[in-house]
Amino acid sequence: xxxMFSLLLAAQIWLGGDVFLGRGEGAPLRPLAAxxxxxxVNLEGPVGLPAVxxxxxxxxxxxxxxxxxxxxxxxxxxxxSANTNEPDGATTARALREAGVLAAGLSAxxxxxxxxxxxxxxxxxxxxRGVPARLAKDLREARARADLLVATFHVAGPSLYLP
Numbered sequence: 001x002x003x004m005f006s007l008l009l010a011a012q013i014w015l016g017g018d019v020f021l022g023r024g025e026g027a028p029l030r031p032l033a034a035x036x037x038x039x040x041v042n043l044e045g046p047v048g049l050p051a052v053x054x055x056x057x058x059x060x061x062x063x064x065x066x067x068x069x070x071x072x073x074x075x076x077x078x079x080x081s082a083n084t085n086e087p088d089g090a091t092t093a094r095a096l097r098e099a100g101v102l103a104a105g106l107s108a109x110x111x112x113x114x115x116x117x118x119x120x121x122x123x124x125x126x127x128x129r130g131v132p133a134r135l136a137k138d139l140r141e142a143r144a145r146a147d148l149l150v151a152t153f154h155v156a157g158p159s160l161y162l163p
Contacts, residue, residue: 012036032070045080046076051082063099077089139151
């Protein structure tokens with residue numbers, strides 16, 4: 001147990017919320033590069049052309065900003081994941097991989113990181129429509145493959161216009 005505790009102290013992970021890059025103009029994530037450790041965020045929307053306008057989608061060229069900001073894993077399970085005609089996230093996962101970022105969630109499953117000799121599984125689940133039927137099973141399977149499980153959840157609620 002002492003060895004595992006030492007490993008946990010050596011690895012630094014930071015979590016961010018929804019990230020939207022759109023066409024990738026500007027460098028909105030530049031301040032995140034100053035953070036030490038491995039970043040995990042929710043990529044709010046898929047890569048590709050929207051099925052219906054207006055919808056949140058990302059240009060593949062914008063994804064390089066994630067890696068430049070220290071983000072190693074992007075969750076792709078959220079309420080916008082079906083904004084293209086491909087709700088399983090395969091195109092988004094492939095585009096993230098090409099940009100040097102691991103995808104977590106949907107068809108990508110758990111992302112697996114190696115941090116300071118420790119296997120870390122990162123999962124992403126969307127709870128916008130309730131708790132997925134496979135949630136417990138997915139978490140057990142991811143944990144069985146890793147020394148540490150980081151489970152992330154995307155939750156959407158009714159729109160509010162007040163702080």
